[in-house]
Amino acid sequence: MKHRLSIYDTTLRDGQQTQGVSFSTAEKQRIAEMLDSLGVDYIEGGWPGANPTDSAFFDAAPRTRAKMTAFGMTKRAGRSAANDDVLAAVMNAGTGTVCLVGKAHDFHVERALGITLAENTQNVGESIAHLVASGREALLDAEHFFDGYKANPAYALEVCRAAYEAGARWIVLCDTNGGTLPTEIGRITSEVIAAGIPGERLGIHTHNDTENAIAGSLAAIDAGARQVQGTLNGLGERCGNANLTTLIPTLLLKEPYASTYETGVTLDALRGLSRISRKLDDILNRVPMRQAAYVGASAFAHKAGLHASAILKDPSTYEHIEPALVGNARIIPMSNQAGQSNLRQRLLEAGIEVAPGDPALALILDQIKEREAEGYTYDSAQASFELLARRALGQLPDFFEVKRYKVTVERRKNKYDKMVSLSEAVVVVKIDGEKKLSVSESMDALGCDRGPVNALSKALAKDLGRYQSAIDDMRLVDFKVRITQGGTEAVTRVIIDSEDDQGRRWSTVGVSPNIVDASFDALLDAINWKLLQGA
Numbered sequence: 001m002k003h004r005l006s007i008y009d010t011t012l013r014d015g016q017q018t019q020g021v022s023f024s025t026a027e028k029q030r031i032a033e034m035l036d037s038l039g040v041d042y043i044e045g046g047w048p049g050a051n052p053t054d055s056a057f058f059d060a061a062p063r064t065r066a067k068m069t070a071f072g073m074t075k076r077a078g079r080s081a082a083n084d085d086v087l088a089a090v091m092n093a094g095t096g097t098v099c100l101v102g103k104a105h106d107f108h109v110e111r112a113l114g115i116t117l118a119e120n121t122q123n124v125g126e127s128i129a130h131l132v133a134s135g136r137e138a139l140l141d142a143e144h145f146f147d148g149y150k151a152n153p154a155y156a157l158e159v160c161r162a163a164y165e166a167g168a169r170w171i172v173l174c175d176t177n178g179g180t181l182p183t184e185i186g187r188i189t190s191e192v193i194a195a196g197i198p199g200e201r202l203g204i205h206t207h208n209d210t211e212n213a214i215a216g217s218l219a220a221i222d223a224g225a226r227q228v229q230g231t232l233n234g235l236g237e238r239c240g241n242a243n244l245t246t247l248i249p250t251l252l253l254k255e256p257y258a259s260t261y262e263t264g265v266t267l268d269a270l271r272g273l274s275r276i277s278r279k280l281d282d283i284l285n286r287v288p289m290r291q292a293a294y295v296g297a298s299a300f301a302h303k304a305g306l307h308a309s310a311i312l313k314d315p316s317t318y319e320h321i322e323p324a325l326v327g328n329a330r331i332i333p334m335s336n337q338a339g340q341s342n343l344r345q346r347l348l349e350a351g352i353e354v355a356p357g358d359p360a361l362a363l364i365l366d367q368i369k370e371r372e373a374e375g376y377t378y379d380s381a382q383a384s385f386e387l388l389a390r391r392a393l394g395q396l397p398d399f400f401e402v403k404r405y406k407v408t409v410e411r412r413k414n415k416y417d418k419m420v421s422l423s424e425a426v427v428v429v430k431i432d433g434e435k436k437l438s439v440s441e442s443m444d445a446l447g448c449d450r451g452p453v454n455a456l457s458k459a460l461a462k463d464l465g466r467y468q469s470a471i472d473d474m475r476l477v478d479f480k481v482r483i484t485q486g487g488t489e490a491v492t493r494v495i496i497d498s499e500d501d502q503g504r505r506w507s508t509v510g511v512s513p514n515i516v517d518a519s520f521d522a523l524l525d526a527i528n529w530k531l532l533q534g535a
Helices: 025-038 052-059 085-091 106-113 117-133 145-151 153-165 182-194 213-223 244-253 273-284 305-313 340-349 359-374 382-392 452-460 465-471 515-534
Strands: 006-009 042-046 067-073 097-103 137-143 170-175 202-206 227-230 401-413 419-431 434-441 475-486 489-499 505-512
Touching: 006 244, 025 042, 025 052, 025 273, 042 052, 067 085, 067 137, 085 097, 085 117, 097 106, 097 117, 097 153, 106 117, 106 145, 117 137, 117 153, 137 145, 137 153, 145 153, 145 170, 145 182, 153 170, 153 182, 170 182, 170 227, 182 202, 182 213, 202 213, 213 227, 213 244, 227 244, 244 273, 340 359, 340 382, 359 382, 382 505, 382 515, 401 452, 401 515, 419 452, 419 465, 434 452, 452 475, 452 515, 465 515, 475 515, 489 515, 505 515
Parallel strands: 006 042, 006 227, 042 067, 067 097, 097 137, 137 170, 170 202, 202 227
Antiparallel strands: 401 419, 419 434, 475 489, 489 505
16 A cells, blocks of 8 residues: 655745745635645645734635645743734634644754743643644644754654644654755654654655755655645745655656655646646746756757657657656757757647658758847747748748837826836737737836837737737746847847746747847747647
């Protein structure tokens, strides 16, 4: 029989400690629903009473299959658990599961808390006992446990035993500073189990300060821990927490974990992992990390011609899993390093089959190399590559024609006597023999100027006649500009990332000495690629 491994997500609390990240209540609700659809066992919703957002979330938390968990700290010295107002606020969140943080390092107890070791142990035991007596499932986050164990193993174990004997369901060993290496984590976890705390009651919580959070989590699991904590996309303070978008597929797809453990995440749910990862970045208005394991846009990208040739014969030659298992896709980037093997594979993935030796292959490769000499890049603009190839093969419909466009930028004083900028774009397109004129400005709903490219994007996508419904769910999510050397003159390269409600994400490129022209070319490609998907 497989061992049951519990997955505890702390994105909504630890993730919010990431520099630049701040969740609204509505965003926390959306993320909780995403986590529940994935199949995690616990969702730590935050610290009720610590801030208005967390308190509001627990007042309106979505119903989940996962156990919604409130986080707080053990009672303070000098008062009973029943009369501690901070602990009461956590209890009043009404969750069936509560996780309390308690110090497990003697240095922190005496220096940070300013109390005796005995007082701290008492606070831990009485707080956990109070939760259990009220019918709650109790967890102790043994903060700084590994550093504490290395400094004073007897005391670190004493704190854990106090929680265990008081009825804690889980005692979570925390590598709070992220400096403990995997071999140490494995050894110490084994020693904790040997000291009398069963692995079925132990969890692991690692931080990524040495890029070892995943390895440390796996080491604890190998040693016998049966709960693992982490965050989506590795969010967290400093360098982040153990990344569940890496850890979960490793547990489900890699041996010995796949045949030894079972989790609440099914293989079917795992196929939505890449979408969930990118959706979280979208909520946070962050650019997804292309090199992220399993879910990154480059996780299954094969640029070298030798690699692509082998991939064409058997994908397992250069891939450790089938990309679709985690909802990702194989990419054969196109660049001036590419050969016909890359090209045929990339065309095949786009639904275009060209026989080996077809003269069109050489034509397309020549066009790619010529355009890259001008400053284009198809390595990171797959959608533009597909359009170029289809155009060369005579397979690209003429959806619409741009007759002209104009962008104006005005700088003026507003009613508050402050200088502000405002851009306005006019675009004229011809569809089915009919000209359509669209106008848009760069001001958003909050009255902030979003720039001339934003105005141009809105105007271009404002009225495409019978094609309008096909692009209504399309949005621009990233915009990158680089001044590069094309031939003998410097040019501007613009790469635009777009996505739609179906979870598709695509990149397009434009090049020109004029940044607006380069942006417009990339926008045109983005819309044409989107229309091509429904053609």
